[in-house]
Amino acid sequence: xxxxxxxxxxxxxxxxxxxxxxxxxxxxxxxxxxxxxxxxxxxxxxxxxxxxxxxxxxxxxxxxxxxxxxxxxxxxxxxxxxxxxxxxxxxxxxxxxxxxxxxxxxxxxxxxxxxxxxxxxxxxxxxxxxxxxxxxxxxxxxxxxxxxxxxxxxxxxxxxxxxxxxxxxxxxxxxxxxxxxxxxxxxxxxxxxxxxxxxxxxxxxxxxxxxxxxxxxxxxxxxxxxxxxxxxxxxxxxxxxxxxxxxxxxxx
Amino acid sequence: xxxxxxxxxxxxxxxxxxxxxxxxxxxxxxxxxxxxxxxxxxxxxxxxxxxxxxxxxxxxxxxxxxxxxxxxxxxxxxxxxxxxxxxxxxxxxxxxxxxxxxxxxxxxxxxxxxxxxxxxxxxxxxxxxxxxxxxxxxxxxxxxxxxxxxxxxxxxxxxxxxxxxxxxxxxxxxxxxxxxxxxxxxxxxxxxxxxxxxxxxxxxxxxxxxxxxxxxxxxxxxxxxxxxxxxxxxxxxxxxxxxxxxxxxxxxxxxxxxxxxxxxxxxxxxxxxxxxxxxxxxxxxxxxxxxxxxxxxxxxxxxxxxxxxxxxxxxxxxxxxxxxxxxxxxxxxxxxxxxxxxxxxxxxxxxxxxxxxxxxxxxxxxxxxxxxxxxxxxxxxxxxxxxxxxxxxxxxxxxxxxxxxxxxxxxxxxxxxxxxxxxxxxxxxxxxxxxxxxxxxxxxxxxxxxxxxxxxxxxx
Numbered sequence: 028x029x030x031x032x033x034x035x036x037x038x039x040x041x042x043x044x045x046x047x048x049x050x051x052x053x054x055x056x057x058x059x060x061x062x063x064x065x066x067x068x069x070x071x072x073x074x075x076x077x078x079x080x081x082x083x084x085x086x087x088x089x090x091x092x093x094x095x096x097x098x099x100x101x102x103x104x105x106x107x108x109x110x111x112x113x114x115x116x117x118x119x120x121x122x123x124x125x126x127x128x129x130x131x132x133x134x135x136x137x138x139x140x141x142x143x144x145x146x147x148x149x150x151x152x153x154x155x156x157x158x159x160x161x162x163x164x165x166x167x168x169x170x171x172x173x174x175x176x177x178x179x180x181x182x183x184x185x186x187x188x189x190x191x192x193x194x195x196x197x198x199x200x201x202x203x204x205x206x207x208x209x210x211x212x213x214x215x216x217x218x219x220x221x222x223x224x225x226x227x228x229x230x231x232x233x234x235x236x237x238x239x240x241x242x243x244x245x246x247x248x249x250x251x252x253x254x255x256x257x258x259x260x261x262x263x264x265x266x267x268x269x270x271x272x273x274x275x276x277x278x279x
Numbered sequence: 280x281x282x283x284x285x286x287x288x289x290x291x292x293x294x295x296x297x298x299x300x301x302x303x304x305x306x307x308x309x310x311x312x313x314x315x316x317x318x319x320x321x322x323x324x325x326x327x328x329x330x331x332x333x334x335x336x337x338x339x340x341x342x343x344x345x346x347x348x349x350x351x352x353x354x355x356x357x358x359x360x361x362x363x364x365x366x367x368x369x370x371x372x373x374x375x376x377x378x379x380x381x382x383x384x385x386x387x388x389x390x391x392x393x394x395x396x397x398x399x400x401x402x403x404x405x406x407x408x409x410x411x412x413x414x415x416x417x418x419x420x421x422x423x424x425x426x427x428x429x430x431x432x433x434x435x436x437x438x439x440x441x442x443x444x445x446x447x448x449x450x451x452x453x454x455x456x457x458x459x460x461x462x463x464x465x466x467x468x469x470x471x472x473x474x475x476x477x478x479x480x481x482x483x484x485x486x487x488x489x490x491x492x493x494x495x496x497x498x499x500x501x502x503x504x505x506x507x508x509x510x511x512x513x514x515x516x517x518x519x520x521x522x523x524x525x526x527x528x529x530x531x532x533x534x535x536x537x538x539x540x541x542x543x544x545x546x547x548x549x550x551x552x553x554x555x556x557x558x559x560x561x562x563x564x565x566x567x568x569x570x571x572x573x574x575x576x577x578x579x580x581x582x583x584x585x586x587x588x589x590x591x592x593x594x595x596x597x598x599x600x601x602x603x604x605x606x607x608x609x610x611x612x613x614x615x616x617x618x619x620x621x622x623x624x625x626x627x628x629x630x631x632x633x634x635x636x637x638x639x640x641x642x643x644x645x646x647x648x649x650x651x652x653x654x655x656x657x658x659x660x661x662x663x664x665x666x667x668x669x670x671x672x673x674x675x676x677x678x679x680x681x682x683x684x685x686x687x688x689x690x691x692x693x694x695x696x697x698x699x700x701x702x703x704x705x706x707x708x709x710x711x712x713x714x715x716x717x718x719x720x721x722x723x724x725x726x727x728x729x730x731x732x733x734x735x736x737x738x739x
Contacts, residue, residue: 136571136574137578138630139584139587156563156567206602207602208602208603234599234602234603234633235629236603236630236633236634236637237630238571238575238630238633238634238637239568239571240603240634240637240641241607241637241641241644243607244603244604244606244607245603247606247607247610248603248606248607251606
């Protein structure tokens with residue numbers, strides 16, 4: 028299947044890393060609460076291709092039941108469900124002390140809607156229609172967030188080190204001079220090393236922009252950053268994942 | 280029934296209420312005047328009576344009963360003391376001297392102050408009112424010294440008449456004025472009501488009549504008219520959006536559909552299918568981009584975000600955007616200069632304004648040739664108004680085209696081929712309107728200068 032082939036491009040990074048880390052463990056379980064059967068089927072298929080085990084609930088009560096009785100690595104919750112607002116499910120779960128990362132899907136755009144979603148306890152908010160690559164990258168980021176150690180002062184990926192206190196970057200001991208924004212971009216990429224980071228994620232996290240400027244601007248930023256990072260080294264660390272985003276990883 | 284309608288207007292009710300309050304205060308005022316005046320009159324007559332009594336007493340002491348009779352006779356006939364009342368009687372109450380024919384019944388008994396009525400037989404008329412003091416003299420004689428108090432009664436009657444008249448006039452003026460005012464107001468309101476009825480029935484071009492006097496009804500009518508203008512602008516906008524969607528979304532969607540159809544007609548070839556699907560996703564993305572831009576404009580135009588406005592540091596906003604575009608400009612061989620002067624700040628929506636700045640920079644980058652310069656500035660002008668300026672050294676926009684490019688989907692003919700939804704400047708225009716900011720396009724000689732001037736900040 029071509030779909031499968033396309034997905035492999037997206038899945039190549041995140042789950043491969045997860046696979047390496049989690050050998051012997053069962054596959055990460057994801058719960059999808061979405062009433063649109065076809066959309067849910069596409070999503071489930073895509074996530075399975077990426078190595079997740081997927082459960083699907085087509086309405087709020089079923090979803091809430093599954094979410095409270097089964098252990099999940101993350102949940103993808105549609106906002107408009109028959110009989111129950113998706114946000115309400117998240118609120119109920121959080122009230123019960125359930126801390127499973129939640130990605131909220133919604134056809135409702137706008138910063139205020141996003142704020143509403145995050146306030147209800149969602150960890151990320153994605154507007155429909157979305158690219159699967161975007162959803163996958165964000166899901167990986169959510170899963171990573173649960174695992175990362177909180178108080179680090181130095182981030183390391185391979186021979187690249189970023190000191191959060193002195194705000195300096197070195198690769199193999201050699202200092203790399205970065206502009207403030209480049210530093211922020213690199214910090215975000217390093218916190219999500221081995222995962223695909225999309226342009227939208229960068230715009231949201233580094234600029235707090237919730238709109239899409241001309242896509243080219245981020246590409247140029249990244250290619251500058253890549254030049255500074257990889258210029259004197261044989262093995263590039265910062266890669267562009269075609270049609271999805273960027274990925275920073277230690278050279279093999 | 281226009282009369283009944285007139286009586287049911289709130290103006291008329293207010294007029295009646297006002298009239299009642301006014302009437303009460305007239306009563307109160309006249310009552311007070313009466314009460315204090317009567318008090319003065321009584322005190323005066325009592326004083327006069329006391330003075331008479333003192334005079335009579337002296338005479339009585341000096342010359343006995345005989346002298347008293349003499350004085351009383353003299354005074355009773357004296358023209359000057361016409362109002363004085365005297366009567367001296369023997370122990371059997373037979374009059375000896377004085378100008379009363381008989382001892383009043385009210386004054387029988389112990390000596391004291393007494394009010395009584397005198398009925399004259401000649402000429403017959405209304406009974407006179409009098410006030411007097413009685414004494415018992417040695418030997419059983421009785422003396423009454425008093426004054427005619429008709430004056431007080433007359434004054435009371437006058438006051439009462441005045442009160443009645445004042446009330447009547449107040450009522451007449453109040454009712455008449457109320458009716459007149461109501462009719463006038465009703466007339467003005469009816470004009471506005473008729474206007475709104477016409478609008479309710481579908482004639483959206485109808486406006487409220489403005490008399491030109493600049494009074495509160497004119498202001499009401501003007502506000503309503505402005506509201507109606509705004510509504511029709513929004514409706515036109517919606518019609519415009521509908522047309523725009525038909526225009527700019529229908530064609531790419533039908534292109535997309537044809538491509539899929541044609542691909543299906545061909546032999547099943549995975550490579551071809553793949554290419555077609557990839558192209559389809561690309562086109563779907565472009566459609567979404569246009570759609571999102573339209574939504575952003577609609578959101579800005581709805582004004583719904585105004586309630587969540589916050590105080591924004593425009594310098595920081597401009598700096599953020601510059602940091603995003605700097606590298607891209609350098610790649611294109613352009614120079615992007617950023618300057619922030621002072622601390623320009625405005626109330627606004629961060630996301631929409633950032634998007635506007637990004638759109639302006641997008642345009643500038645697109646139209647400026649290599650080697651050109653783009654300037655982005657945030658500053659405060661002399662009136663304290665914050666400004667954002669974006670200028671480039673591109674071809675600029677001819678003056679006659681400057682209004683049109685702010686409309687939706689406007690693209691200059693020579694830029695038809697370049698990519699873009701053509702909604703960038705419309706988004707800026709809609710955002711400017713949302714922020715009550717003035718958007719001006721100027722000649723930067725050469726190039727285009729876009730000036731976004733925010734309203735003066737309200738004094739804190």
